[in-house]
Amino acid sequence: MKRFLLLLLAIGVLAACKSKKKSGKGDEPMTFEDFQALFTPGNLPYKLTPDTLQLKLADSLSLDTAAIKFLPDTLTKGDFTRNEPVKYFPLQRIPGSVVDYMTVKAAGRAQSVGYLCFLDKKGKYMSRIRVANTGSADGTLMSLQIDSKNVIKISSEKRLSGSRSALREDFYMVNADGTVTLIMTNSNGPTNAGQIFNPIDTLPRKHKFSGDYTSGDMSIVSIRDGEDAKSFQFFITFSKDNGSCKGELSGKGHYLAGNRGEYKDKESSCGISFQFSAGRVNIREIGGCGAYRGIKCFFEGGFVKKAEKKKKK
Numbered sequence: 001m002k003r004f005l006l007l008l009l010a011i012g013v014l015a016a017c018k019s020k021k022k023s024g025k026g027d028e029p030m031t032f033e034d035f036q037a038l039f040t041p042g043n044l045p046y047k048l049t050p051d052t053l054q055l056k057l058a059d060s061l062s063l064d065t066a067a068i069k070f071l072p073d074t075l076t077k078g079d080f081t082r083n084e085p086v087k088y089f090p091l092q093r094i095p096g097s098v099v100d101y102m103t104v105k106a107a108g109r110a111q112s113v114g115y116l117c118f119l120d121k122k123g124k125y126m127s128r129i130r131v132a133n134t135g136s137a138d139g140t141l142m143s144l145q146i147d148s149k150n151v152i153k154i155s156s157e158k159r160l161s162g163s164r165s166a167l168r169e170d171f172y173m174v175n176a177d178g179t180v181t182l183i184m185t186n187s188n189g190p191t192n193a194g195q196i197f198n199p200i201d202t203l204p205r206k207h208k209f210s211g212d213y214t215s216g217d218m219s220i221v222s223i224r225d226g227e228d229a230k231s232f233q234f235f236i237t238f239s240k241d242n243g244s245c246k247g248e249l250s251g252k253g254h255y256l257a258g259n260r261g262e263y264k265d266k267e268s269s270c271g272i273s274f275q276f277s278a279g280r281v282n283i284r285e286i287g288g289c290g291a292y293r294g295i296k297c298f299f300e301g302g303f304v305k306k307a308e309k310k311k312k313k
Contacts, residue, residue, distance in 0.1 A: 030066045032123050038067060039093035039102055046094055048103055048132045048144040053112040057105070063088040071104065075115060075128060080108045097150050098176050099126070111135055116144060116152070118178040126178025129154075149267065150174060151183075173267065184248040184292050185237075199250065200224045200235045205308070207232065209261070213281045213303030218243075221274075221281055221303045230255050234263065236272070236283070240297050247293030262286070272299055279305045 068088060080086050091103040091114070102117040114132030119125055131144035131154050140158040147153070152172040159165050172180040182199050198212075203224035205211055210232065213221040219238035226232045235250040253263035253274065261274035264287070271287035284300045293299060 032070060035067050035070045036093060038090040042092040042094045044094060044146055044148050046146045048114045050134045050141045050143060053105055053114055053132055053134050057089050061089055063090060076106045079113050084108050099174055182250055198222050198235055200233055203233060209276045212306045214306055215301055215303045221283060236299060245294035245297035247299055249292040
């Protein structure tokens with residue numbers, strides 16, 4: 001009987017030690033397996049909304065420095081004041097097709113922010129993006145949705161006058177190195193003629209075909225240098241029929257013989273053909289790109305190259 005009681009006591013002590021280690025509050029060094037166990041397992045599709053971030057979590061669930069070492073010191077850079085106390089809470093860990101995901105909540109004095117962290121298949125942290133919040137200084141709310149095909153949608157909604165609001169939806173694909181590529185943007189917010197957000201605008205444009213090709217105020221084909229002379233990066237956005245039909249697509253293409261270029265989407269049948277000539281580019285779809293545009297319009301037509309502004313000496 002005495003041996004039996006000692007055995008039960010030993011099991012209880014071991015269980016308590018194990019629980020203490022996994023809490024992130026103990027003095028024992030935390031392994032990545034312990035850190036990962038702090039997050040609730042989940043699967044795609046996944047959503048993270050401002051309402052979820054507003055839920056009060058017990059302080060005992062927050063991550064301590066033993067757990068934070070698996071995340072970078074710059075996780076919340078730019079979102080909170082320098083000396084503001086911030087508490088971090090583990091939310092979910094989700095396996096993806098290219099990378100794995102972890103979501104973290106950072107709670108400050110005035111707002112809570114959600115971050116989507118990317119880890120490779122060996123558990124190494126690569127990068128993060130800000131995906132949700134409970135309200136920024138200008139009143140903008142952000143939310144996250146990842147569909148079953150690993151397409152990331154970040155929605156930003158800003159209250160305007162009266163009951164009006166402006167909604168912007170940015171769609172991204174995640175790459176194996178933890179970077180993301182913008183593939184489409186939907187917005188019902190006010191836009192000014194001639195003002196287009198170009199995510200590749202600052203990239204090099206030394207190749208003879210690199211530059212911006214336009215057709216009207218709100219349609220552009222932007223070409224930038226690739227990793228080598230046979231590849232290029234592009235961004236296409238267009239608005240037709242007074243804004244009733246829009247499309248947006250970005251990616252990496254490659255040059256073919258005869259002043260031609262081609263892009264094929266790895267996630268769908270979408271493809272774009274580029275035909276370059278003196279100061280022009282003509283594009284057309286060579287596959288179904290309906291996921292990136294309206295139903296009644298296509299990625300097609302001619303665009304004229306804009307003269308590049310000369311830098312002042």
